[in-house]
Amino acid sequence: MDNRELWTALGMDLEKHDDFLAPVPAIFTSLFLDRPNRPKAMGYFDMVVGDVHGIRVHELYAMKEAGAKVFSTFCVYVPEEIIVATGSANIGLCAGAQYTVSSGEKVLPRNLCPLIKSTMGFKLDRICPYFQVSDWVIGETTCDGKKKAWEILNEHIPTYVMDLPQKKDAKDTRLWEEEVREFASFIERETKVTITPENLAKAIQTINNKRQALQRLANLRKHTPAPIHGLDVLLINQLSFFDDPVRFAAQVNALCDELDVRVKEGSGVAPVDAPRILVTGTPQPLPAWKLHALIEQAGAVVVGEETCTGERYYKDITEPADNISDMLANIAKRPLKVNCACFTPNQGRMEDIAFMADNLKADAVIDFTLQFCQTYGVESYFVGKEMEKKEIPFLRLESDFSDEDQGQLLTRIEALIEMIRA
Amino acid sequence: MKQAGLDLGSVNTKLVVLENGKRIYNQVIPSRFDSVQAGITLLKSYVEEHGEKPKKLVVTGYGRVNFPEGRVITEITCQARGCHVYFPDYAYILDLGGQDAKVIKKSAQGKVVQFIMNDKCAAGTGRFLDVILKGLDLTSMEMELATEAKPMPINSMCTVFAESEVITMLAKGIPKPEVIAGLFKSTAKRLANFVESVGHPECLIFTGGGAHYSLLVHFLERELKGKIVIPSDPELTASLGAALLA
Numbered sequence: 008m009d010n011r012e013l014w015t016a017l018g019m020d021l022e023k024h025d026d027f028l029a030p031v032p033a034i035f036t037s038l039f040l041d042r043p044n045r046p047k048a049m050g051y052f053d054m055v056v057g058d059v060h061g062i063r064v065h066e067l068y069a070m071k072e073a074g075a076k077v078f079s080t081f082c083v084y085v086p087e088e089i090i091v092a093t094g095s096a097n098i099g100l101c102a103g104a105q106y107t108v109s110s111g112e113k114v115l116p117r118n119l120c121p122l123i124k125s126t127m128g129f130k131l132d133r134i135c136p137y138f139q140v141s142d143w144v145i146g147e148t149t150c151d152g153k154k155k156a157w158e159i160l161n162e163h164i165p166t167y168v169m170d171l172p173q174k175k176d177a178k179d180t181r182l183w184e185e186e187v188r189e190f191a192s193f194i195e196r197e198t199k200v201t202i203t204p205e206n207l208a209k210a211i212q213t214i215n216n217k218r219q220a221l222q223r224l225a226n227l228r229k230h231t232p233a234p235i236h237g238l239d240v241l242l243i244n245q246l247s248f249f250d251d252p253v254r255f256a257a258q259v260n261a262l263c264d265e266l267d268v269r270v271k272e273g274s275g276v277a278p279v280d281a282p283r284i285l286v287t288g289t290p291q292p293l294p295a296w297k298l299h300a301l302i303e304q305a306g307a308v309v310v311g312e313e314t315c316t317g318e319r320y321y322k323d324i325t326e327p328a329d330n331i332s333d334m335l336a337n338i339a340k341r342p343l344k345v346n347c348a349c350f351t352p353n354q355g356r357m358e359d360i361a362f363m364a365d366n367l368k369a370d371a372v373i374d375f376t377l378q379f380c381q382t383y384g385v386e387s388y389f390v391g392k393e394m395e396k397k398e399i400p401f402l403r404l405e406s407d408f409s410d411e412d413q414g415q416l417l418t419r420i421e422a423l424i425e426m427i428r429a
Numbered sequence: 430m431k432q433a434g435l436d437l438g439s440v441n442t443k444l445v446v447l448e449n450g451k452r453i454y455n456q457v458i459p460s461r462f463d464s465v466q467a468g469i470t471l472l473k474s475y476v477e478e479h480g481e482k483p484k485k486l487v488v489t490g491y492g493r494v495n496f497p498e499g500r501v502i503t504e505i506t507c508q509a510r511g512c513h514v515y516f517p518d519y520a521y522i523l524d525l526g527g528q529d530a531k532v533i534k535k536s537a538q539g540k541v542v543q544f545i546m547n548d549k550c551a552a553g554t555g556r557f558l559d560v561i562l563k564g565l566d567l568t569s570m571e572m573e574l575a576t577e578a579k580p581m582p583i584n585s586m587c588t589v590f591a592e593s594e595v596i597t598m599l600a601k602g603i604p605k606p607e608v609i610a611g612l613f614k615s616t617a618k619r620l621a622n623f624v625e626s627v628g629h630p631e632c633l634i635f636t637g638g639g640a641h642y643s644l645l646v647h648f649l650e651r652e653l654k655g656k657i658v659i660p661s662d663p664e665l666t667a668s669l670g671a672a673l674l675a
């Protein structure tokens with residue numbers, strides 16, 4: 008089956024899909040492929056993007072033919088280990104395209120986060136093969152916009168919602184653990200596969216390996232000169248959500264081996280004095296490359312992402328255990344260490360940012376908020392305060408997935424760089 | 430040695446030339462939607478008058494990236510540098526340009542420490558005032574009366590809606606001076622909040638074309654409960670800063 012036959016089988020709107028994908032090769036070539044001195048091991052990830060709606064979708068389709076299910080997620084809190092244990096696929100869906108925002112606005116208010124509108128639009132337009140190949144969406148209650156949007160999405164694809172608490176007290180931990188246990192039963196029911204100590208232990212190991220590979224990559228970025236562009240790492244972080252976890256971890260480790268050599272040789276992709284930027288805030292889901300591209304175009308290098316398409320996804324791993332109950336308890340524990348702005352209070356996040364800024368030797372912090380994101384938008388006040396206390400230059404940026412404000416964003420980024428260099 | 434600063438703004442394009450640190454030339458012309466062309470014209474007329482191009486050139490402002498020559502520095506850095514010449518002791522700058530508004534905090538050395546910009550929404554920019562004042566077709570008498578008038582509150586956040594709010598008020602027979610006073614007061618309030626999201630200056634440097642509206646300055650002082658100082662040519666400080674950095 009070729010790509011078009013596959014897309015037809017998935018009920019996609021081929022005409023619209025062609026229109027959506029048409030500009031991507033040119034953008035990807037100029038932003039990624041044309042940049043000098045990229046690590047050779049980026050070749051694998053370039054290949055994945057080069058056929059982003061092909062290779063992996065074929066694999067998922069084949070898995071389904073063999074009886075497995077595909078579960079789509081939108082948040083780093085959803086315990087993918089449980090899905091993987093049953094031999095089914097967990098994929099984090101893309102939601103970073105302006106193209107689908109206007110379709111999303113047919114059913115959602117305009118003054119809503121572009122990520123939610125983009126997601127909804129992908130489903131309504133039928134142009135995302137990952138959405139089309141999915142049996143279920145696993146939603147969560149990380150913000151009011153998503154919480155209510157799941158109800159609408161459920162009209163188009165079965166949507167299961169996990170109730171994430173808003174505090175991290177003992178009773179919240181209990182609630183979340185219960186949610187995780189219920190989720191495990193739900194997955195068993197849906198996949199008709201029983202979770203065993205063996206398959207769950209293996210899944211925990213698989214996902215831990217993936218997270219550890221990403222940690223290794225993140226840690227290499229603390230070196231000067233930066234061995235890899237932030238934009239390349241962002242791409243890898245974005246792909247981590249839907250590639251096959253075993254193959255992906257192997258490829259990230261291969262890249263890290265190459266970067267180890269660069270670090271040893273003292274070579275990198277940016278001059279030694281290039282300003283080092285830590286990006287914090289809301290995620291940049293595929294294909295939202297604008298922010299990183301502008302920062303690096305302006306002569307700086309992004310050395311870390313305190314976001315869900317970054318550190319928040321991989322900073323913690325799940326502790327192994329020897330029985331299912333303890334494993335599920337540990338699976339529940341990991342996400343509660345992640346400091347998302349949906350929690351209150353969220354002082355841990357300020358500590359995370361301060362630690363990252365120090366560890367990565369960041370010259371400045373750019374706190375990025377997607378338009379209309381209430382939780383991160385409000386919390387940006389504390390990020391600014393913390394950076395002032397630490398005397399780290401700080402810039403607050405708000406944007407969406409559109410291209411129109413690139414000039415305005417670039418002016419701010421350039422001024423920040425001038426500030427650092429003055 | 431001659432050094433020049435060229436500020437390619439959305440509404441006006443400005444050139445300042447210094448010789449051994451002293452200002453020998455300045456000129457402002459409208460950008461007419463093509464600030465790059467306006468900049469070329471300005472430089473050309475300078476060369477016609479003075480015989481030669483300045484040795485060093487820094488370009489800044491919205492059109493800077495497309496200008497064929499000169500070193501590029503953002504208007505934020507240039508503004509801080511230019512203002513520092515006039516007011517080395519004051520830290521906070523409010524710049525109200527045609528297309529955007531900025532608040533800049535500078536250090537004792539005139540370097541930028543922090544800044545914020547609004548260029549996404551016309552409300553609270555020079556454009557907002559221009560659009561509405563143009564529509565009102567004011568006499569200088571009415572403008573003067575506005576200083577004493579009781580300001581009518583204007584609530585709309587959007588330029589287009591604020592304009593219709595103003596039209597509705599006038600249709601109801603509310604005197605123009607009250608409407609104008611309201612317009613400046615609401616803009617001042619918005620700008621004061623903008624300033625206070627960065628800090629609480631006892632004395633604020635006010636630059637850009639917007640600093641020419643004395644009524645705005647009046648209301649802004651009241652809102653901020655502080656003093657406002659304005660450089661002699663408030664629309665030229667960024668180009669002066671650019672020349673100094675050249």
